[in-house]
Amino acid sequence: MIEVRGLEKAYGARLVVRGISFDVKPGEVVGLLGPNGAGKTTTLRVLATTLRPTRGTVMVAGFDVVKDPLKVRANVCVLPTDPGLYGRLTAAENLRYFGHLCGLGGPELERRIDELLEWLGLTAAKHQRAEEFSKGMRQKLALARAVLHNPPVLILDEPTAGLDVLASRAVINFIRESKKAGRSVLFSSHYLLEADRVCDRVAIIVGGEICAFGTPRDVCAAVGAATLEDAFAHWVELRGNGADRRVG
Amino acid sequence: MELIAVWAKVRAVWLRELLDSVRDKRTLYMMVLLPIVLMPVMIVVGPVMMVRQQESLAREVPVAVVVGAENLPELAGWIESTGALAVERAPAGSDVAALETRLSEGEVQLVVEVPEGAAALLSAEQPVPIRVISHSGTSRSSMAADLFQSLLGRYGEELVSRRLAERGLSTELLEPFALEARDITRREDFGGRLLAMMIPFFIVVWAVVGGMYTAIDAGAGEKERNSLECLIMTPVPGAAIVAGKFLAVCTIALAAVVLLIGSASVSLLYMLPRLLGAQGLLSVNLTGGGLLAMLATMTLFVGLMSALQLALSVFSKSFREAQSYVSGLMFAVMFPAMYLMYVEEIGASLWTYAVPVLNVLLVCREVFMGAVGLPEVLVTLVSLAVALGLAFWGAVRAFTHEKVLFRT
Numbered sequence: 001m002i003e004v005r006g007l008e009k010a011y012g013a014r015l016v017v018r019g020i021s022f023d024v025k026p027g028e029v030v031g032l033l034g035p036n037g038a039g040k041t042t043t044l045r046v047l048a049t050t051l052r053p054t055r056g057t058v059m060v061a062g063f064d065v066v067k068d069p070l071k072v073r074a075n076v077c078v079l080p081t082d083p084g085l086y087g088r089l090t091a092a093e094n095l096r097y098f099g100h101l102c103g104l105g106g107p108e109l110e111r112r113i114d115e116l117l118e119w120l121g122l123t124a125a126k127h128q129r130a131e132e133f134s135k136g137m138r139q140k141l142a143l144a145r146a147v148l149h150n151p152p153v154l155i156l157d158e159p160t161a162g163l164d165v166l167a168s169r170a171v172i173n174f175i176r177e178s179k180k181a182g183r184s185v186l187f188s189s190h191y192l193l194e195a196d197r198v199c200d201r202v203a204i205i206v207g208g209e210i211c212a213f214g215t216p217r218d219v220c221a222a223v224g225a226a227t228l229e230d231a232f233a234h235w236v237e238l239r240g241n242g243a244d245r246r247v248g
Numbered sequence: 249m250e251l252i253a254v255w256a257k258v259r260a261v262w263l264r265e266l267l268d269s270v271r272d273k274r275t276l277y278m279m280v281l282l283p284i285v286l287m288p289v290m291i292v293v294g295p296v297m298m299v300r301q302q303e304s305l306a307r308e309v310p311v312a313v314v315v316g317a318e319n320l321p322e323l324a325g326w327i328e329s330t331g332a333l334a335v336e337r338a339p340a341g342s343d344v345a346a347l348e349t350r351l352s353e354g355e356v357q358l359v360v361e362v363p364e365g366a367a368a369l370l371s372a373e374q375p376v377p378i379r380v381i382s383h384s385g386t387s388r389s390s391m392a393a394d395l396f397q398s399l400l401g402r403y404g405e406e407l408v409s410r411r412l413a414e415r416g417l418s419t420e421l422l423e424p425f426a427l428e429a430r431d432i433t434r435r436e437d438f439g440g441r442l443l444a445m446m447i448p449f450f451i452v453v454w455a456v457v458g459g460m461y462t463a464i465d466a467g468a469g470e471k472e473r474n475s476l477e478c479l480i481m482t483p484v485p486g487a488a489i490v491a492g493k494f495l496a497v498c499t500i501a502l503a504a505v506v507l508l509i510g511s512a513s514v515s516l517l518y519m520l521p522r523l524l525g526a527q528g529l530l531s532v533n534l535t536g537g538g539l540l541a542m543l544a545t546m547t548l549f550v551g552l553m554s555a556l557q558l559a560l561s562v563f564s565k566s567f568r569e570a571q572s573y574v575s576g577l578m579f580a581v582m583f584p585a586m587y588l589m590y591v592e593e594i595g596a597s598l599w600t601y602a603v604p605v606l607n608v609l610l611v612c613r614e615v616f617m618g619a620v621g622l623p624e625v626l627v628t629l630v631s632l633a634v635a636l637g638l639a640f641w642g643a644v645r646a647f648t649h650e651k652v653l654f655r656t
Contacts, residue, residue, distance in 0.1 A: 048481050051650050074483040083472035086264070088271040093264075100260035101482040103253060145478070 001026050001153050001184035002047065009042050016042050017209040019056065024184040025153070029175060031195035032188040034205035034238055040188040041081070043205070044157050047186070061153050066225040072147070074102070079156040082096035083142035089129030091122055091141050094130055095148060102149035116144040120170060136167030143174060154178055157188035157244075162192060174199055196228045204235045211235040261492025262499075269462045279458055279500055283508035288515040291446070296523050301387070309334045310357035313347055316340035318343045320376070326403050326504040332395055333358070340364060344381070350639045351383050351634040357392035358382055373411065391506035443516060444616035448609040449585045450467055450508050451546055455553040458504025463554060466493040467647075468562025468570035476653065486648035492560065494640060497554035505550060536614040541625045546634035549608045553577070555639035562646040563651075581605050588613070603626040603634045 001213040002024040009017040012098065018104045034040050045051040047060055050067040058065045084146035085094050086176050091111055099109040117123045120140040130141060139159070147154070156175070160168040175198055179186050195202055196216045203213040212219045212235060216228050225231035269275045310333055317337040328335045336356065338347070346360045359381040366376045380401070382393035408418050463567040469474035478490060557574050564570035588609045601607040607628040614620035646652045 050477060050480055050653070070485065073481055076481075078478070078481045080474065080477055080481075082474035084476070084478040086268060086475060087473070088268050089264070093267070097260060097264045098478075098482065100480075101257055101484050103257075105256075106327075112310045224453070 001061055002030075002186055003059040004043075004047070005055070005058075007043065007046060007053050007058055008055035008056045009046055009051060010041070015054075016085055016208050017046070018129055020203075020205065020208070020210045020214065021056075021196070022203050022210060024153075026188050027182045028200045029179050029185040031199035031202040032186060032205060033190075033192065033195055033202055033232060034188070036247055038205045039132060040205055041092055041207040042157050043187060044078075044186070047155055048076060049073055057124055061151075066089055076152050076153045076155060077146040077149075077151045079146045079159050081155075081157045081161060083141055085130040085133075085138055085141060085145075088129060090127045091117065091133075092126045094141060095145055098145045099148050104149060112148060113144075116148065120144055132140055136163050137149040139163055140170060147174075147178075152183055154183055154185045154187075156185070158190065160189065160191060168194075191229075192229045192232055202228065204232055206235050206239040211238070252380060254488050258488045258492045258495070261484075261489055262453065262495040265462060265466055265496030266491055266499060269496065270460060272465065272637065275461045275500060278461060279504040280458065280507065281453065282457075283454065283504055284511050287450075287508060288519060291512060291515040292519050292523060295520060301522055305388055305391055308388070310388055310395065311336055311355075312358040312360055312392060313338050313350075313356050314360045314362060314397060314614075315342050315344065315347070315365070316362040316364065317360045319364055320370065320458065322367075323403065324390060326397050329398075330399060330481065332399060333392065343519075348381060348604035349365060350368030352388065354386060354388070357386075357389045358396055360396065370407070441617060443513065443653045447509055447512060447616065448588070448612035450512055450647075451505055451612055452549065452581045452585045452605055452608055454505045454508045455501055455550045455579065456557065456581055459554050459557065459576050460578075461549075462500045463493075463497045463557035463561050464564075464567055464570040466497060466573060467558055468564040468567050469561075471562075471565070471653075473603045475591040480647075480653065487644045490640070490644045493609050494551075494554055494558055494643065497558055498551050501550045501554055502547065503548060534615065535618070538618070538620050541620055542612050542615045545608055545611045545625070545628055545632065548629060548636055549604070549630075552632055552636040552639055553581070555636055555643050559639060559646050562643060585609055598627055600624075602631040604632055 002022075004023065007023050008015065008019050008242055011221065020039075020043065022030070026243065032040050042051065046053050046065065049065045049072050052066060060072045063071040063075065065072050066073055066097055086097070089097065095113045095116065096109065099105065099113065099164055104112065113128075114123070119177070120143065121163045122137065122140055122144070126135060128145075130138065134142065143159070156171075159171045159175075163171065172194065175185055175187065179200075199216060201213065201215055202219055204211045204219065212222060214222070220226065220228060220231045223231050223234045265404075277391075292398070309331070311332045313326070313336045314327075315338045317335070319340060324335050327333055340362075344361070346361065361379040361381070363377055369376045380396060383389040384393070392529050395626050397644040400559065406501055408422065412419055412421065438574060463555060470479065510604060557579060560577065561570040562574060584605050588606070596610055601624045607624075611620060611625055611628050614624070
């Protein structure tokens, strides 16, 4: 569902992503883990077609991000770090707007809006302006907006950052349900414990390069670490020593 | 089919932007409150206050101190008899500096000095030097000075008539010409000229101001609240998103311009004459063709300004930065508009009509003055359409360029 081969992304002369390769299969959850500035968001933006790759190929849902960006967007759900909602619009209006942009409409769209709001516990806030929402409510609404058109691929950029326990749990449950539904999920996170619990495979990215890619257990075993956090720390400390090992 | 689907998305963006704009107090203020409420106040209050002040000045009789009135008692008495000026007599040799202080304090409005021997000079038919001291910094004193000069002139004419009569000559000797003047300006030309001076200025300024907040919000505003990234991740071509946003800015700006023209016209042609007690003095005679030319010119210009503002807004990193760029654009259109407001020019060279802003000002002015020509209108429309196309292309380029979108 997601295939990244030799992806490079440069901002001018500054190479931010350095020839990374990975894939996400249908029904699989892959975590992209790395410190700030490692290139996680840039990678996700290339996958979401908002940035063009400098080199390499990226296929999402069978479409090339450079040749068929509109088809990629029609098949992908992207949840950026910031929910980016329209504050002066109500929850229903926000969802209706994005539904129309995804080609949905009529009673089918209204049914889908009600269904998503109910699932995320936002039914009571349906006609409330988004500017009045708490951070957790905004993130839930952004999630509803992202999955409105029921895409087979999910790209989530730090979806639980800054959320309280309950809101965070709702997002994690959503990722698990998506996996069960056969969707491919790629998400970036700082929370290693969370990644360990949810991900089938993880990729540790440091300085724009993938240092380790495999199941959490394999990634730990490859460096003799007891936890994913130890393995992560190991790779972050080694960055710049030319180490680049792939496992799994 | 594909086109209908794209249009549905353009429409969705257009309606969302409009809904967002009408819920934004800043847009409502610029679009509705300023044109409807403040414009009439600006247009009506100034002239009405000026006329009221003139009337009040006319009611009060200014005081003139005549120093050495005893040197020519007939003059002071004659002036007094007209009732236009009150005369305060001061003996010759009075302290003029003290009188000047009273003049500057507004206690008296004029000081007139009549020299010693004035009566003898007059009898000898020699010119009598009369010194007038006024304080032109105040309206009342300058009015008193004008009034005194006019009264002195009339008194002089009376003396000359008397002298001519004594010699058995007619006063017609002094008037070799009998002037008969006729003004061919029609009543509607007064109204047309007044509107021609003000409306084009309002159109060009409000084409920027009216849609300013919608344009800034649609580009830089979306960037700032991070909704732009979510928007470009939707399966909608960039040009379609820009088209929807462009239509929204145009709608708001056009509504503001129309409201402004309406309220300015009502203020100038209806409210102002009524308040000044001159009903029916001003009227405008617009032709259907002229109106159509003005409407087309205005719409294309609003489109051009909307596309430019949108491009600047998308290019900006923040709301604040966009505000600076758009304010710059406003000044760029304001200067030629202000210049032309005070310059009477009809029949400018054809090339002038190819310059955006100038052409809008000229065409609108000529429509109100009933002097618009087809070639000038056509050059204006083609020029504006080309400029609009380029500005729209610029907005799409800015919107689909990752370096601009993620400019930090």
